[in-house]
Amino acid sequence: MAFPFDLRRCRLLGLAGTASLALGGETAGALPVENLLSPASAQAATGLVGVYFGVVLLTAAWVLLGRLVRGPQPPTPRALLLVLAVWAAPLVLAPPLFSRDVYSYLAQGAMADAHMDVYTQGPAALGGPLADQVAPMWQHTGAPYGPAFLGLASALSGLTRGELPAGLLGMRMVALLGVALMAFALPRLARHSGADPAAALWLGALNPLVLLHLVAGAHNDALMLGLLGLGLVAARDRRPALGALAAALVTLAALVKAPAGLGLLAVVALQARAGRRPLPAALTTAAASAATTVAATALAGTGYGWIGALGTPVSPQNWALTSLLGRATGALLDRLGSGLAPLAVPVWHIVGLVATAVAILLIWMRMRLRPVYALGLSLLVVAVFGPAIRPWYVLWGLFLIAAAAPATSVRHRVAALAGVLALAVLPSGGPADAGQLVLAVCGGVLGVVVLWQAHQAAQAPAASPAPGRAA
Numbered sequence: 001m002a003f004p005f006d007l008r009r010c011r012l013l014g015l016a017g018t019a020s021l022a023l024g025g026e027t028a029g030a031l032p033v034e035n036l037l038s039p040a041s042a043q044a045a046t047g048l049v050g051v052y053f054g055v056v057l058l059t060a061a062w063v064l065l066g067r068l069v070r071g072p073q074p075p076t077p078r079a080l081l082l083v084l085a086v087w088a089a090p091l092v093l094a095p096p097l098f099s100r101d102v103y104s105y106l107a108q109g110a111m112a113d114a115h116m117d118v119y120t121q122g123p124a125a126l127g128g129p130l131a132d133q134v135a136p137m138w139q140h141t142g143a144p145y146g147p148a149f150l151g152l153a154s155a156l157s158g159l160t161r162g163e164l165p166a167g168l169l170g171m172r173m174v175a176l177l178g179v180a181l182m183a184f185a186l187p188r189l190a191r192h193s194g195a196d197p198a199a200a201l202w203l204g205a206l207n208p209l210v211l212l213h214l215v216a217g218a219h220n221d222a223l224m225l226g227l228l229g230l231g232l233v234a235a236r237d238r239r240p241a242l243g244a245l246a247a248a249l250v251t252l253a254a255l256v257k258a259p260a261g262l263g264l265l266a267v268v269a270l271q272a273r274a275g276r277r278p279l280p281a282a283l284t285t286a287a288a289s290a291a292t293t294v295a296a297t298a299l300a301g302t303g304y305g306w307i308g309a310l311g312t313p314v315s316p317q318n319w320a321l322t323s324l325l326g327r328a329t330g331a332l333l334d335r336l337g338s339g340l341a342p343l344a345v346p347v348w349h350i351v352g353l354v355a356t357a358v359a360i361l362l363i364w365m366r367m368r369l370r371p372v373y374a375l376g377l378s379l380l381v382v383a384v385f386g387p388a389i390r391p392w393y394v395l396w397g398l399f400l401i402a403a404a405a406p407a408t409s410v411r412h413r414v415a416a417l418a419g420v421l422a423l424a425v426l427p428s429g430g431p432a433d434a435g436q437l438v439l440a441v442c443g444g445v446l447g448v449v450v451l452w453q454a455h456q457a458a459q460a461p462a463a464s465p466a467p468g469r470a471a
Helices: 008-026 042-068 077-092 103-114 126-133 147-160 165-192 198-206 208-216 221-234 242-255 258-273 276-299 306-313 321-335 342-367 371-385 391-404 408-421 434-463
Strands: none
Touching: 008 042, 008 077, 042 077, 042 198, 042 208, 042 408, 042 434, 077 165, 077 198, 077 208, 103 126, 103 147, 103 165, 126 165, 126 342, 147 276, 165 198, 165 208, 165 221, 165 371, 165 391, 165 408, 198 391, 198 408, 208 221, 208 391, 208 408, 221 242, 221 391, 242 258, 242 276, 258 371, 276 408, 321 342, 321 371, 342 371, 371 391, 391 408
């Protein structure tokens, strides 16, 4: 007999998961440096177990919700939005989880507010409590973000006067705005692409990576994706004014994080698909994009250093495919006594960029009539073959694949990828040692055991004979 589940049970199970995440994060999350506990302490260990227990419960709730979405009576998009709000609620006031990037955002915003050059100086130049929160490897690294985000971070810094709790809450509100825009765009893009809006919301907005990294981690990728989605929604109309608006929104997304700039290709393609001639659509898009770039850069006051900052160095231990291959090649060359070993990683990064360009060209040649899907695949290629990767980078492509994938098998594959990557990072955002890995596994196993016991308990009444009916 199948495990009995309905929308209410899925909602409660996911809520239990995110509540456990929030509670565990109080001692095991990416806390301010003055509140950090030793990983060997009992409190940190208990918190780590609680976080992974919550991740397993949340992932199970998401999988069960997916079965409902594919069932004979799927929940409406409005009902799914309520589920998203319920699951996200415990994470709103939780400490940052799975990354310390939000502290970098705050420090860079304070630097921009103080009229410091955020592209040539790292947070160490700012000094003080905010800079102390930034991970050591990024203390002397310039910001890799565009003027739209840094202008927003600067305004937030002025509003909160550099106070850490207020700044963290403000950045989470920005991330929640991005997630809300994603949830607004997904069903509309799905209908335009001939996909199921409920399935698009389930995969693109309710998946664990969104909750763990965009909500709990407060990553600016949420704002990038929200603006990108909103721009693509506007681009469905053939009117030049909406085409210009679409280009402006997508450009703002790219001025948060550069990969969204590929969305300008989709804006032109969507306008052409709506009945507008390609050349006027391309000219309008280019003009609106250029005007938006100039205006946003002038308003932010950061200058055009963001162009050079696109080559900001990545972590030396980054586990991107090209970085892994580069380190392996370098180790082999070093053993052979070759002096070319230091060139291995840069060469592999160049190979990755070339492969990315070729793959994107082939995607658009083959799928130019499905621009949203082509853009989703292109952004996934950028994430996979780029010189750096984090679990939440996969959301760049997954968000649009959820809205426009023509085949269920594609959705299943990216859903499986999201489920696996949900387990890939410690809640502190730091590297894992053997003891922490054991605790994380224990938390996950505990979640599986609890779910199995609940499954058995749900089956027991049906398997037992009713009173008075035994032979």
